[in-house]
Amino acid sequence: MDSPFFYRNPAAPAAPSGPLAGSKIAVQPNLSVAGWPADAGSNALADFKALEDATIVKRLRQAGASLCGATRMSEFGFGLRGSRAGEAIRSQAADAELVLDLMGESRLAAIRAAVCGFKPSYGLVSRLGLIGLIPSMESCGLLAETPATIRELLKAVAGQDCLDFSMPDDEPLDLAPQDIDPPKTTIGVVAEAQSGLTAEQEALFRSSLDQLKQAGFSLLEMSLPEFSLFSLVHRIVGSVEASSSAGRYDSVRYGPRAAGAKNWNEMYLLSRAAAFGPLLKSYLLQGALFQFERYEAYENACRIRARLLRQMQRLASRADCLVFPAVDGAAGGGPPLLADTYGQFAWTLFANVTGQPALYLPPPPDAAHAGLQLAGARLSDGRLLALGEHLVNLHPRGK
Amino acid sequence: MEFEAVIGLEIHIELNCPTKLFCDCPNRPGDEPNRNTCPTCLWFPGAIPRLSQAALEKAALLCLGLGAEIQPRNAFDQKVYYYPDLPKGYQLSQAHLPLARGGGIEITDENGKLKRARIHHVHMEEDVARLVHEIEGRTPISLVDFNRAGVPLVEIVTEPDFSTPHEAIEFLKALRAQVRYVGSSECSMENGTMRVDANISVRPRGASEMNTKVEVKNMNSIRHVGDAIAHEIGRQSASVQAGEAVTLHTRLWDPDKKVTLPMRAKFEGPCIPDPTVPTIELSREWIDDMRSRLPEMPATRAARFVAQYGLSGEEAAFLSSDPDTAGFFEALTAEGIAPRMAMHWLATQLLPAIKERRQELHNAPVTPGRFAALLRMLSQDQINANAAREVLLRLFDGDQPPAAIVDACGFRQVSDPEALGALIDKVVDAEAAAVADLRNGQGKAMGFLIGRVMQASGGKANPKIVRELLGKKLEAIL
Numbered sequence: 077m078d079s080p081f082f083y084r085n086p087a088a089p090a091a092p093s094g095p096l097a098g099s100k101i102a103v104q105p106n107l108s109v110a111g112w113p114a115d116a117g118s119n120a121l122a123d124f125k126a127l128e129d130a131t132i133v134k135r136l137r138q139a140g141a142s143l144c145g146a147t148r149m150s151e152f153g154f155g156l157r158g159s160r161a162g163e164a165i166r167s168q169a170a171d172a173e174l175v176l177d178l179m180g181e182s183r184l185a186a187i188r189a190a191v192c193g194f195k196p197s198y199g200l201v202s203r204l205g206l207i208g209l210i211p212s213m214e215s216c217g218l219l220a221e222t223p224a225t226i227r228e229l230l231k232a233v234a235g236q237d238c239l240d241f242s243m244p245d246d247e248p249l250d251l252a253p254q255d256i257d258p259p260k261t262t263i264g265v266v267a268e269a270q271s272g273l274t275a276e277q278e279a280l281f282r283s284s285l286d287q288l289k290q291a292g293f294s295l296l297e298m299s300l301p302e303f304s305l306f307s308l309v310h311r312i313v314g315s316v317e318a319s320s321s322a323g324r325y326d327s328v329r330y331g332p333r334a335a336g337a338k339n340w341n342e343m344y345l346l347s348r349a350a351a352f353g354p355l356l357k358s359y360l361l362q363g364a365l366f367q368f369e370r371y372e373a374y375e376n377a378c379r380i381r382a383r384l385l386r387q388m389q390r391l392a393s394r395a396d397c398l399v400f401p402a403v404d405g406a407a408g409g410g411p412p413l414l415a416d417t418y419g420q421f422a423w424t425l426f427a428n429v430t431g432q433p434a435l436y437l438p439p440p441p442d443a444a445h446a447g448l449q450l451a452g453a454r455l456s457d458g459r460l461l462a463l464g465e466h467l468v469n470l471h472p473r474g475k
Numbered sequence: 476m477e478f479e480a481v482i483g484l485e486i487h488i489e490l491n492c493p494t495k496l497f498c499d500c501p502n503r504p505g506d507e508p509n510r511n512t513c514p515t516c517l518w519f520p521g522a523i524p525r526l527s528q529a530a531l532e533k534a535a536l537l538c539l540g541l542g543a544e545i546q547p548r549n550a551f552d553q554k555v556y557y558y559p560d561l562p563k564g565y566q567l568s569q570a571h572l573p574l575a576r577g578g579g580i581e582i583t584d585e586n587g588k589l590k591r592a593r594i595h596h597v598h599m600e601e602d603v604a605r606l607v608h609e610i611e612g613r614t615p616i617s618l619v620d621f622n623r624a625g626v627p628l629v630e631i632v633t634e635p636d637f638s639t640p641h642e643a644i645e646f647l648k649a650l651r652a653q654v655r656y657v658g659s660s661e662c663s664m665e666n667g668t669m670r671v672d673a674n675i676s677v678r679p680r681g682a683s684e685m686n687t688k689v690e691v692k693n694m695n696s697i698r699h700v701g702d703a704i705a706h707e708i709g710r711q712s713a714s715v716q717a718g719e720a721v722t723l724h725t726r727l728w729d730p731d732k733k734v735t736l737p738m739r740a741k742f743e744g745p746c747i748p749d750p751t752v753p754t755i756e757l758s759r760e761w762i763d764d765m766r767s768r769l770p771e772m773p774a775t776r777a778a779r780f781v782a783q784y785g786l787s788g789e790e791a792a793f794l795s796s797d798p799d800t801a802g803f804f805e806a807l808t809a810e811g812i813a814p815r816m817a818m819h820w821l822a823t824q825l826l827p828a829i830k831e832r833r834q835e836l837h838n839a840p841v842t843p844g845r846f847a848a849l850l851r852m853l854s855q856d857q858i859n860a861n862a863a864r865e866v867l868l869r870l871f872d873g874d875q876p877p878a879a880i881v882d883a884c885g886f887r888q889v890s891d892p893e894a895l896g897a898l899i900d901k902v903v904d905a906e907a908a909a910v911a912d913l914r915n916g917q918g919k920a921m922g923f924l925i926g927r928v929m930q931a932s933g934g935k936a937n938p939k940i941v942r943e944l945l946g947k948k949l950e951a952i953l
């Protein structure tokens with residue numbers, strides 16, 4: 077099998093010092109590391125080499141981590157087609173991986189690799205140097221064997237960046253280990269989030285809930301009647317943002333320019349048409365359609381997004397965290413279709429719409445139940461990871 | 476059929492803050508190409524725009540100077556179009572929530588009637604790169620200079636309140652004066668720091684509905700704006716007269732042929748809010764603080780000049796149209812120069828001399844102190860006006876005090892009655908014919924005799940005393 081790496085760091089790891097000393101971290105080629113190729117998985121950026129380190133990269137290095145390379149990724153991180161996220165950890169080439177999370181990619185990759193996957197709160201980690209696609213929804217996801225490792229990583233990279241003005245003015249998070257007292261910890265279960273599961277998936281989810289109950293947690297049934305709108309809102313707002321923002325990835329500057337054009341205008345059109353793959357192209361076209369032909373639909377989607385955010389906040393405030401099915405609604409091997417892609421991420425994309433943190437925990441080895449997806453209110457990242465740590469420690473993985 | 480025009484203006488003004496709008500690169504578009512660039516203004520993948528506080532303040536001052544209402548919540552949008560001068564595919568501009576709304580400027584129409592031209596809104600946006608077209612061998616090539624990319628602009632959009640080229644010109648002059656006053660921009664159409672597009676439509680005189688408008692661009696002086704509007708009114712009136720429909724499009728002014736020509740339209744669609752530049756929230760206190768930084772504006776200053784210095788309305792308006800000129804004038808009066816003299820010499824001598832040398836008043840070698848010293852010598856009759864004009868020209872050549880130049884050139888005026896009396900005696904003796912003319916009632920000969928005395932003094936005689944002494948002398952002998 078060929079390597080999951082798109083690029084390997086030829087430099088030897090630096091002398092270790094700092095909290096992450098000795099850990100090897102793999103990034104994706106959408107995160108700027110000075111001098112590394114950064115094509116973000118797209119032909120449109122085929123020749124682009126990053127000029128500067130992303131803030132995350134700087135902070136990882138300051139904490140003593142060494143970057144071992146960049147793994148293959150889907151085009152601009154949209155979906156998982158062509159992505160090899162998670163494999164570097166599985167093959168022990170890396171202790172952790174950074175994976176762009178636009179609609180749940182880091183969590184789905186974690187399901188496939190049977191590791192932990194975490195999407196931090198929106199705005200908690202600097203996006204400077206991140207070649208993104210959907211600015212208001214994307215987060216740099218973290219993959220590792222344990223929530224404790226993720227917590228250490230997050231401690232190193234989270235927090236205000238004076239070069240990223242888009243980060244909200246949040247107080248610094250407490251990411252120290254926390255004790256969890258199950259009887260005093262309420263976990264909310266959103267009824268509507270289970271619709272669309274197959275009978276088998278639903279049974280697995282039910283058995284996961286039973287595990288939580290057995291561990292002493294109290295479960296609280298909740299309702300979010302508009303849960304199914306998350307997908308629609310993501311699809312409209314996400315595609316419009318992608319279509320508008322992706323103008324800068326025009327292939328004319330960093331990718332191959334199309335030959336045989338009669339003038340610059342034609343050269344632009346042909347180059348862009350050749351640069352993007354079919355899935356991304358249909359996403360950008362869909363976004364352009366909403367922006368230019370159905371603008372009211374986009375405005376409505378923005379309004380519904382604000383409403384969903386409020387509803388989710390209300391639910392999150394009634395529990396210590398919420399639990400959602402962790403399902404890889406894997407797309408078939410056919411042609412890449414937007415509908416399939418959205419179907420695949422139907423149970424993860426809500427957290428990208430709201431900006432809340434979400435954590436995937438794999439099931440213990442040989443367990444009869446599925447993994448869990450936990451989510452909390454925005455900036456409850458510390459609490460969520462502590463809960464994850466507690467749950468993982470109930471069934472230590474004999475590694 | 477008689478037509479009337481409906482004209483609205485869109486004015487782009489480049490702010491003169493030290494850095495660009497979303498990065499720390501120097502705001503000096505004229506430097507060596509692509510020198511003032513960074514990943515942000517080159518729009519590299521992964522770059523994040525960071526709004527400049529200085530640009531926001533300059534823009535807010537400009538709005539307040541025009542009486543516009545700062546919006547406590549304003550935000551940037553992505554204006555999508557693709558063109559090689561905008562390689563990232565969208566321009567950051569404020570389409571939905573502009574920085575300010577309302578405001579306006581009083582102008583006078585052709586009949587001298589006061590009229591208020593209203594401002595619809597003012598928004599901020601980033602400038603795009605500059606394209607340079609060259610020929611390499613036999614191949615035409617286009618180069619992109621990013622020095623201008625990300626330079627802070629404001630766009631002032633007026634209501635369609637103008638009906639003649641004159642009104643548009645008056646508005647632009649007044650706007651330029653006001654913006655210079657608050658110190659936000661030099662507003663030079665020649666240098667491109669002020670760019671004007673005009674939206675023009677015509678309709679039968681007295682009609683109330685608006686017809687399809689045509690946008691005209693590419694005028695690089697205020698005069699050209701007037702010419703282009705006049706041409707476009709004529710062109711549209713003729714085509715409506717001929718029964719042709721006016722279509723919505725953009726035209727370019729050709730200053731050589733003095734015509735407007737249609738241009739290919741750029742693709743433009745609705746803007747979406749930029750998710751990366753945070754919404755700008757401005758507190759009441761912040762806006763009040765900005766307002767307290769506003770200087771006295773031209774109209775207020777002109778009114779004060781009339782009241783305080785006894786200038787005519789026209790003189791006061793002239794002086795206060797430019798903050799440097801007004802400041803220079805007040806510095807002269809503070810030095811004790813009579814207001815009328817200060818006004819006269821500034822307007823007719825100093826400003827033309829500075830313009831001729833392509834200098835700026837605020838950094839010219841003729842400082843208010845040196846100019847006042849010169850005018851003081853003139854008012855104290857130590858030199859005459861001709862000598863003062865001579866000395867003024869020499870003030871540009873060095874930093875000598877005016878008195879030293881006067882002495883070195885021997886310009887000091889002769890006012891001594893004895894010395895002048897001797898000269899007058901000589902001239903009266905030599906010019907018997909002129910004296911005879913005077914005797915026959917020909918008053919013109921008086922001026923002739925004064926001229927001869929001035930000539931005999933080498934131009935140094937004090938003409939006032941010469942006239943006085945000559946009068947007495949002639950009275951005695953006639």
Ligand SMILES: [Zn+2]
Pocket residue numbers: 495498499500511512513514515516517625
């Ligand atoms: Zn820059």
